[in-house]
Amino acid sequence: MTDALVVSGLTKTYFGTRGxxxxxxxxxVGFAVAKGGSLGIVGExxxxxxxxxxxxxxxxxxxxxxxxxxxxxxxxxxxxRKARLARAREAQMVFQDPYGxxxxxxxxxxxxxxxxxxxxxxLNANAAAAHVRTLLDRVGLAEQLSGSRPHQxxxxxxxxxxxxxxxxxxxxxxxxxxxxxxxxxxxQAQILRLLNEIRRDSGVSLxxxxxxxxxxxxxxxxxxxxYEGEAVEYGTTNDVLCRPEHPYTEMLLSSAPGPDWRPERxxxxxxxxxxxxxxxx
Amino acid sequence: MVLSIRDLNLTVPMPDGxxxxxxxxxLTVAAGETVGLVGExxxxxxxxxxxxxxxxxxxAQTSGTVTVCGVEAGGVQEIRTRHAAMIFQDPRSSLNPxxxxxxxxxxxxxxxxxxxxxxxxxxxxELMAEAGLREPQRLMRKYPHQxxxxxxxxxxxxxxxxTNPELLLADEATSALDVTTQAxxxxxxxxxxxxxxxxxxxxxxxLLLAGAFCDRVYxxxxxxxxxxxxxxxxxxxxxxxxxxxxxEATPRLPERTKPAAGHPTGAAR
Numbered sequence: 001m002t003d004a005l006v007v008s009g010l011t012k013t014y015f016g017t018r019g020x021x022x023x024x025x026x027x028x029v030g031f032a033v034a035k036g037g038s039l040g041i042v043g044e045x046x047x048x049x050x051x052x053x054x055x056x057x058x059x060x061x062x063x064x065x066x067x068x069x070x071x072x073x074x075x076x077x078x079x080x081r082k083a084r085l086a087r088a089r090e091a092q093m094v095f096q097d098p099y100g101x102x103x104x105x106x107x108x109x110x111x112x113x114x115x116x117x118x119x120x121x122x123l124n125a126n127a128a129a130a131h132v133r134t135l136l137d138r139v140g141l142a143e144q145l146s147g148s149r150p151h152q153x154x155x156x157x158x159x160x161x162x163x164x165x166x167x168x169x170x171x172x173x174x175x176x177x178x179x180x181x182x183x184x185x186x187x188q189a190q191i192l193r194l195l196n197e198i199r200r201d202s203g204v205s206l207x208x209x210x211x212x213x214x215x216x217x218x219x220x221x222x223x224x225x226x227y228e229g230e231a232v233e234y235g236t237t238n239d240v241l242c243r244p245e246h247p248y249t250e251m252l253l254s255s256a257p258g259p260d261w262r263p264e265r266x267x268x269x270x271x272x273x274x275x276x277x278x279x280x281x
Numbered sequence: 282m283v284l285s286i287r288d289l290n291l292t293v294p295m296p297d298g299x300x301x302x303x304x305x306x307x308l309t310v311a312a313g314e315t316v317g318l319v320g321e322x323x324x325x326x327x328x329x330x331x332x333x334x335x336x337x338x339x340x341a342q343t344s345g346t347v348t349v350c351g352v353e354a355g356g357v358q359e360i361r362t363r364h365a366a367m368i369f370q371d372p373r374s375s376l377n378p379x380x381x382x383x384x385x386x387x388x389x390x391x392x393x394x395x396x397x398x399x400x401x402x403x404x405x406x407e408l409m410a411e412a413g414l415r416e417p418q419r420l421m422r423k424y425p426h427q428x429x430x431x432x433x434x435x436x437x438x439x440x441x442x443x444t445n446p447e448l449l450l451a452d453e454a455t456s457a458l459d460v461t462t463q464a465x466x467x468x469x470x471x472x473x474x475x476x477x478x479x480x481x482x483x484x485x486x487x488l489l490l491a492g493a494f495c496d497r498v499y500x501x502x503x504x505x506x507x508x509x510x511x512x513x514x515x516x517x518x519x520x521x522x523x524x525x526x527x528x529e530a531t532p533r534l535p536e537r538t539k540p541a542a543g544h545p546t547g548a549a550r
Binding site: 188238242256266267 | 321322413459460461462463464465467468471486487488489490492493494513516517526527530531532533534535536537
């Protein structure tokens with residue numbers, strides 16, 4: 001199988017204000033996602049998972065390392081309209097709060113048309129309308145909602161619009177950063193099912209960033225565990241969740257509530273883990 | 282019973298007519314008991330908890346009785362000062378951003394309970410240390426933006442416990458935290474509850490978390506309590522159809538092939 005996305009040696013350090021200690025958000029991170037594959041990136045806040053997602057789509061520039069999509073190196077200095085649009089078609093991103101990516105004055109239909117107009121010049125009105133219908137259908141939104149503005153929609157509906165908007169350009173890679181974390185569980189379950197359908201039908205590759213391991217398990221086939229900017233574990237979803245090798249992954253897993261949950265265990269594991277890091281063998 | 286709510290109804294006026302937010306809500310929490318109140322957004326779980334302290338929307342019509350340690354709603358001032366404390370999802374909303382953490386967190390002790398500043402500071406520092414915060418005296422001189430959410434939530438918990446409440450109302454108190462930090466904060470809450478024989482009403486949207494953390498769980502939907510059951514049974518095919526639907530919608534980790542006991546160590550790379 002060909003790899004849609006190849007990331008290698010990505011490194012990024014944030015230098016804070018004067019006197020502050022620099023924070024390494026990514027340190028020599030590398031992985032590959034097959035065409036139609038799905039990778040989960042997990043870790044606590046501050047582990048660098050969002051920075052990684054942003055570097056993949058090009059919202060943040062790595063200090064070193066490369067991001068290759070469809071065999072093309074992501075150019076960091078793409079010039080001109082055509083190059084920029086081509087770059088946008090390689091990777092799209094969906095955020096936790098869809099309000100941030102939707103223009104509140106535009107209706108759902110106008111939002112999608114706006115994207116289509118930019119990417120397919122000369123598309124006639126009928127074809128555009130048909131495309132909008134297809135997109136709405138693909139994300140499971142009723143056509144009656146096409147005239148609604150973001151504030152008239154529920155959180156789940158807004159997230160569907162954001163996903164439709166990202167899919168409008170038919171991207172190779174779709175990056176979702178905590179995209180279902182703010183939703184009620186019943187809505188969350190619908191969106192997760194939808195993402196699996198979209199992946200199967202369109203062959204888009206997913207990069208799914210979340211702190212919730214159980215959610216990641218639903219939509220990914222591989223998982224990358226981040227800790228302080230380092231990829232501490234990388235493997236198939238089943239292996240990472242059922243046979244974790246790294247104590248940090250073990251700690252993440254034991255913090256998920258379940259029967260016989262012992263939250264005290266997390267603090268113990270963290271202490272053990274910190275001790276192991278202080279004295280590397 | 283530390284907390285007893287009977288037939289609580291709450292209606293708020295809306296532009297398009299009155300809307301009933303709570304319908305005949307009845308629940309109890311005994312001393313030393315942790316009770317979960319679970320529901321999706323808009324189910325009325327937060328409104329119920331806030332109604333205990335009479336933090337109701339303006340113009341709201343209520344009926345029914347709320348009793349905390351035998352004190353009825355008429356003595357809400359007494360309930361607020363002596364018997365109950367509440368913690369919220371965002372600790373930053375309970376701490377003044379331009380004042381030092383120690384000043385905000387001891388405010389209630391100093392101004393409501395008339396404890397001297399020095400004594401209040403000493404008590405808070407003690408509780409902060411119990412809450413797993415190192416160098417509490419140094420932290421108390423910091424401002425909220427200088428600490429992480431998990432640390433601030435521990436400060437807020439310490440402040441809430443500083444008046445020795447018999448009832449703690451926790452409204453999505455750990456929902457904004459990392460799963461790991463959530464586990465640590467809840468381990469702390471569980472220990473403090475045991476030591477003080479405190480009653481806890483734990484409001485969350487996460488059914489599995491409520492099941493794992495609470496002795497008993499109430500499930501709310503559209504302003505009514507639709508189910509009540511022991512926490513453990515949440516994981517074994519709940520009888521109530523709505524609880525069952527919630528449980529099934531919640532993603533779960535796959536079963537582990539080997540027990541967590543024999544985890545590898547020293548694999549730091």
